[in-house]
Structures are given as C-alpha cells and as structure tokens.
Amino acid sequence: MRIKICGLTKEEDALLAADLGAWALGFIFYPKSPRYVAPEAAASIIEAVRRRSQNPPDCIGVFVNENVDDIRKIQKLTGIDRVQLHGDEAPELCTQFSGSIKAVRLFSETDLESVAAFDGIIDYLLIDAAVKGQYGGTGQLANWELAKKAKSSSAPLILSGGLDPETVKAAWDAVQPWALDLSSGVEQEPGIKDHEKLRRLFREEI
Numbered sequence: 001m002r003i004k005i006c007g008l009t010k011e012e013d014a015l016l017a018a019d020l021g022a023w024a025l026g027f028i029f030y031p032k033s034p035r036y037v038a039p040e041a042a043a044s045i046i047e048a049v050r051r052r053s054q055n056p057p058d059c060i061g062v063f064v065n066e067n068v069d070d071i072r073k074i075q076k077l078t079g080i081d082r083v084q085l086h087g088d089e090a091p092e093l094c095t096q097f098s099g100s101i102k103a104v105r106l107f108s109e110t111d112l113e114s115v116a117a118f119d120g121i122i123d124y125l126l127i128d129a130a131v132k133g134q135y136g137g138t139g140q141l142a143n144w145e146l147a148k149k150a151k152s153s154s155a156p157l158i159l160s161g162g163l164d165p166e167t168v169k170a171a172w173d174a175v176q177p178w179a180l181d182l183s184s185g186v187e188q189e190p191g192i193k194d195h196e197k198l199r200r201l202f203r204e205e206i
C-alpha cells in the first residue's frame with residue numbers, strides 16, 4: 001500500500017510518517033488552509049527528513065491557484081520533489097512543472113471530461129472529495145464510483161478525501177488506486193498529526 005501523509009507542519013510528525021513507510025509527505029502552501037506551513041519551516045522539516053530517514057519519502061508541495069513564479073520560488077526554497085496543484089489550474093499551467101500531481105474534485109460524471117485534458121501532462125491524478133467552496137482537507141469522502149471511472153486516465157490514480165485508518169481498506173478494495181492520500185483523518189487537530197492514528201494506519205493490511 002502506498003500512502004501519502006499530507007498537511008504536515010511539525011518535524012516529529014513528518015519523521016514518524018517517514019519511519020512508518022509513507023511513500024510521500026505533503027506540505028500545504030495555501031495560505032487559507034488551517035494546515036498552511038511557511039516555506040521556511042517546511043524547508044527545515046524536509047531537510048531533517050532527508051538527513052534522518054533511511055528511505056526518505058517524496059516531499060510534495062500543495063498549491064491552490066498559485067502563480068508559476070511563486071510556486072517556483074517555494075520549490076527552490078524548500079527542495080520539494082513535486083508539486084500538487086489542488087485548485088482550478090488549467091492543463092497549460094501543469095505543463096510548467098515536471099512530475100506534477102493534479103487534484104480534481106468530481107461533482108458529477110461530466111467532470112470526468114476535464115480529467116482527460118490532463119492526459120500526458122501530469123504524473124499522477126489525485127481524486128479528492130467534491131465539496132462546494134472548499135478545495136481540500138474537507139474530511140469528506142470522494143465519490144468512489146466516479147474515482148473508479150477516472151482510472152481511464154493514463155496517470156496513476158491517488159485517492160484522497162476523508163480517509164482514516166478505519167476506511168482505508170474499504171477505499172483500497174473499492175477503487176484499487178495507485179496510492180492513498182490522508183490528511184485530516186490522521187490528525188489530532190488541523191496541522192497536528194495523531195501518532196497513534198498514524199501507527200494504526202500503517203498496521204492496516206491492504
């Protein structure tokens with residue numbers, strides 16, 4: 001099971017997720033999020049993870065409708081491995097970044113048409129819950145039936161949205177994604193991870 005742990009703001013949480021075997025760690029650079037982390041703080045956490053982990057996970061920066069120059073500045077400052085574009089970014093913007101993850105919220109079947117436009121441009125397609133007025137970190141489940149249909153994309157699928165240690169197995173069995181992404185479902189409070197929930201998650205046999 002490949003797992004991304006997102007919304008990290010503390011070094012000890014990131015180190016634990018890395019030690020438990022997370023495939024990727026996510027840092028939210030969207031100022032309106034309660035999980036926002038300043039780029040300087042993220043840089044220090046990423047440096048610690050790379051120095052102290054045997055097998056350092058991919059470090060991913062999450063952006064919402066940010067401009068290309070500001071994303072590049074944060075990439076350079078933090079050393080993130082990839083960007084996750086979690087807003088209304090057009091395919092043209094995604095072409096500016098190699099190895100990107102594009103998050104898509106599927107409200108209905110018609111939104112599947114927008115997924116096709118990213119074929120060949122992105123490295124991973126992330127399906128998140130569709131909640132009007134919120135870009136992510138909602139704690140709501142995505143529509144797994146629509147997520148399954150999005151697997152027709154050429155990009156490997158990462159399933160996200162409201163997952164926690166209790167729901168990951170059902171999500172994995174139902175959608176068979178390439179990876180799962182968890183944030184609020186392994187928190188004590190926004191931005192602070194619950195170590196017991198993280199341990200329970202990685203004990204799940206999927």
Ligand SMILES: O=C(O)c1ccccc1N[C@@H]1O[C@H](COP(=O)(O)O)[C@@H](O)[C@H]1O
Nearest residue numbers: 006033136137138139160161162183184
């Ligand atoms: O976590 C946030 O606050 C956030 C804000 C804006 C865009 C994305 C955000 N997080 C991403 O949302 C999904 C699902 O989160 P959850 O498991 O439902 O809490 C995940 O990919 C986070 O990276």
